[in-house]
Amino acid sequence: MPAVKSNRPVNLSMGQVLAVNLRSPVAIASILHRLSGVIVFLLVPVLLWILDKSLSSPEGFDYIKNVVFGNIVVRLVVWVFLAGLIFHLVNGIKHLFADMGVAEELQSGRIAATLSLILSAVGIIAAFIWIVL
Template sequence: MTEKDNRPVNLNLLTISLPIIGLSSILHRISGLIVFLAFPLLVWLFSISLESEESFSYLQNQFQQLLVFKIITFLLFVGFLYHVLAGTRKLLADGFGIGETLHSGKLISWVVFGLTFLISLAFFILIL
């Protein structure tokens, strides 16, 4: 076909069902992007904390006092945790063929979500 293709394509993502494994994969990418973008910030904070005893306690104080600081830390933790767990699921599938049936794939995706929730909850209580 040489002329421009003007034919419509049905690709409205809101109308197409997304099974749990697909959702898990998209969140893996989003969490990866967030963690990647936040990495310079974390390195910067880490370098401040290493400068001196005062800078360390200053940061510690800020963390204790500013709720925003805690919320950002919590969200980054959840993102990183989810990314690691969902990445492990992919490694298990690629390396050992674990979770390559529909049933086991779904099950492991649920386990990833469940573990993320539980560990995040524990972390939330810890920093509260």
């Protein structure tokens, strides 16, 4: 009986999936876009608490300014939130352009993904300097 080529799907391990996807800027941007959305979603309550406390009274504002933001861990959490927001915004704009038909092809999509990664990195580094340092 001759060997027949199977067209059945093959289940890949997570290591194989990552090895394939981490070579493509489009895949990296897509994975990070989803991750940044989760980060922003999870940190919204923390930032809303900070906003509520700072607007409650002059004493609350002083507490947030001196005690809360005096802690490096809180500033790092705020930076992580802002980094996720910057990345999600930049890649969301890229997706809006793709929905309008811009950068839908393979090569232009790679260029757009690379450009969005670079712009996000610049914004995230600027946010780090502004908030943490």
